[in-house]
Amino acid sequence: MRHRWWILGVAAVALAAGFLATRVGAGPVGASTRVITVEAGQWEYSPGIITVNEGDRVTLRFATGDVTHGFYLDGYGIEQAILPHETAEVHFVATRAGRWMFRCSVTCGPFHPYMVGWLRVQPNTTLRWGWIAVGAVGLAALYAAWEEAWRR
Numbered sequence: 001m002r003h004r005w006w007i008l009g010v011a012a013v014a015l016a017a018g019f020l021a022t023r024v025g026a027g028p029v030g031a032s033t034r035v036i037t038v039e040a041g042q043w044e045y046s047p048g049i050i051t052v053n054e055g056d057r058v059t060l061r062f063a064t065g066d067v068t069h070g071f072y073l074d075g076y077g078i079e080q081a082i083l084p085h086e087t088a089e090v091h092f093v094a095t096r097a098g099r100w101m102f103r104c105s106v107t108c109g110p111f112h113p114y115m116v117g118w119l120r121v122q123p124n125t126t127l128r129w130g131w132i133a134v135g136a137v138g139l140a141a142l143y144a145a146w147e148e149a150w151r152r
Ligand SMILES: [Cu+2]
Pocket: 041, 042, 043, 068, 069, 070, 104, 105, 106, 107, 108, 112, 115
């Protein structure tokens, strides 16, 4: 009897932790605000690889010192023109994990087709661990039930 209460206690703690983790992972609490300056030039972006976390609120601040460029982000459908000596911004929430290509959307010279970069959106591990914790609760409950039935 004492043993069973111990298992139920562990299950309750795991359930609470799992629930909390999924809430934090899903909501804006676990996400951060990222402001990243991207320099566009013939014929590359700097940085060429941008890494954020799933759920982050992202601001990309563009500038160019040569000619007019563009920015088109696959998967998010975001497009922005980048004019010389002017700053431009796009804002979005990184809801889609994975690797997304962005490319120049304004013909800017002979190597324009090669002007590409990558946005890496890392999966929200807090959310994943939350679900694992919830799964562990299920297993603990099953074990408790099996233990209880076996004792009779
Ligand atoms: Cu360009």
